Amino acid sequence: MSDPLNTQDKLNQAPLPEFKHSATEAGISTPSQADKTATMGPEFDYAGDDSSAPPRHIYKVSSAEPPDWSSYNLTPLEEDGVPPDEEASAWRTAWAVLREVGETIILTLIIFFVIQAFIRNFRVVGTSMVNNLHDGQYLIIDKVSYSTFLVNTLGVGGPQRGDVIVFVPPNRPEDDYVKRIIGLPGETVEIINGQVFINGELLAEPFQPNPGSYTTPPRIVPEGQIFVLGDNRNNSNDSHTWGPLPIENIVGRAWISYWPPTYWGTIPRDAPSSDATLQHLLEDFIPSANAESE
Numbered sequence: 001m002s003d004p005l006n007t008q009d010k011l012n013q014a015p016l017p018e019f020k021h022s023a024t025e026a027g028i029s030t031p032s033q034a035d036k037t038a039t040m041g042p043e044f045d046y047a048g049d050d051s052s053a054p055p056r057h058i059y060k061v062s063s064a065e066p067p068d069w070s071s072y073n074l075t076p077l078e079e080d081g082v083p084p085d086e087e088a089s090a091w092r093t094a095w096a097v098l099r100e101v102g103e104t105i106i107l108t109l110i111i112f113f114v115i116q117a118f119i120r121n122f123r124v125v126g127t128s129m130v131n132n133l134h135d136g137q138y139l140i141i142d143k144v145s146y147s148t149f150l151v152n153t154l155g156v157g158g159p160q161r162g163d164v165i166v167f168v169p170p171n172r173p174e175d176d177y178v179k180r181i182i183g184l185p186g187e188t189v190e191i192i193n194g195q196v197f198i199n200g201e202l203l204a205e206p207f208q209p210n211p212g213s214y215t216t217p218p219r220i221v222p223e224g225q226i227f228v229l230g231d232n233r234n235n236s237n238d239s240h241t242w243g244p245l246p247i248e249n250i251v252g253r254a255w256i257s258y259w260p261p262t263y264w265g266t267i268p269r270d271a272p273s274s275d276a277t278l279q280h281l282l283e284d285f286i287p288s289a290n291a292e293s294e
Contacts, residue, residue, distance in 0.1 A: 118144050120252065122166050124178060128230035128237065132207060132273040133164070133178065138259035139267065141166050141252035159184065159226050159247060162207060162269030164254040167228070171242050176251060179238050180207070183219075183227030185247075190218040191240060194233060208272045209233060216240050224248070 124137040133139075144150065146165075150157040159165070163181045183189035188199050194212035196203040212233025221227050225244035230236025239245060254267040257277070265277035274280060 118142075119255070121258075122176065122178065122251075122254070127235055128232050129164070129178060129180075130232045130235075131210065132231045133254075133257075133267075134263070136260075137257060137263055139166075139178075139254045140256040140258060142255040143252035145253050146247070146250050159250070160269060164267050164269070165228070166251040166254060167245060168249045168251065169237075169242070170245065170249065177237070178254060179228035179230050179236070180209075181226050182229045182239075183221045183244075185221050185223045185225060187227070188218050188220050189216075189227045189239075191216040196229070206270045206272075207231065207268070212240075214240065219244070 120141045120143060122139045122141050124133045124135060124139065127135055145157045146159060147157065159181050161181055161184060164178060165181060166176050166178050169175060169177045182196060182203070183198060190197040190200075191212070192215050194214065196205070209229075209231040210233060214234070219227070221244050225246050227239045227244050229238045229240060257263040257265055257267060257273065262279060263273070263277055264279070265273070265281075267273055268276045
């Protein structure tokens with residue numbers, strides 16, 4: 001058995017291998033400066049041919065002048081996160097809608113008042129104008145025909161015999177009545193057993209009223225007034241009971257019947273209202289099936 005101490009002494013006495021301190025002595029080829037630049041890039045340089053020296057970083061400075069950032073401003077963020085352009089656009093849209101609604105309302109009011117200045121609607125109440133007008137029938141009233149400007153200045157318009165008018169009765173100023181003009185200013189009106197005489201002559205009434213049975217003495221219609229009667233003579237509160245009507249009390253002339261549809265048409269002064277309805281006109285132009293079969 002060998003002595004361990006003697007073995008350790010032998011190892012310590014063995015010669016050490018010789019190490020080479022350079023790449024040349026070790027038999028390793030040294031890369032050229034071009035190889036180093038190609039491998040590491042142009043930003044690195046080496047201290048000569050000494051491969052043991054670490055590469056040095058080369059800091060390059062551009063020849064161009066640095067940009068001017070003094071005029072560059074970042075848009076600040078709003079606290080609520082809504083861009084100002086979107087908020088302004090929302091206000092513009094809301095204002096456009098409000099303006100549109102306002103213009104529509106103003107235009108509607110203008111049209112309404114203009115229409116009211118020339119025409120108005122009227123609902124027939126009662127049976128004083130049967131068989132030409134009926135209870136619940138709606139009319140359009142022409143307010144221009146009797147205007148003082150047309151009558152006094154232009155010499156046109158004014159009350160005409162046979163016109164159906166709406167007026168304020170002198171004995172009921174809170175109501176509106178609808179009657180027919182029979183007597184004009186300066187004329188003498190007399191009713192005998194329901195027959196009407198104007199200046200002593202029997203009045204022709206093509207509008208076919210329901211004749212009355214009463215008699216009134218002769219009356220001279222004063223200037224600026226008219227004599228009115230209902231078409232249903234025995235059931236009408238009119239001039240044969242309370243006298244002539246001041247022209248200034250006239251609201252307008254009954255022009256068109258627009259409701260119910262069976263009464264659509266104009267209100268003539270010289271014919272029954274039924275002859276001026278749309279239904280009557282269609283019957284004249286479009287014969288019925290029974291008439292065709294005959």
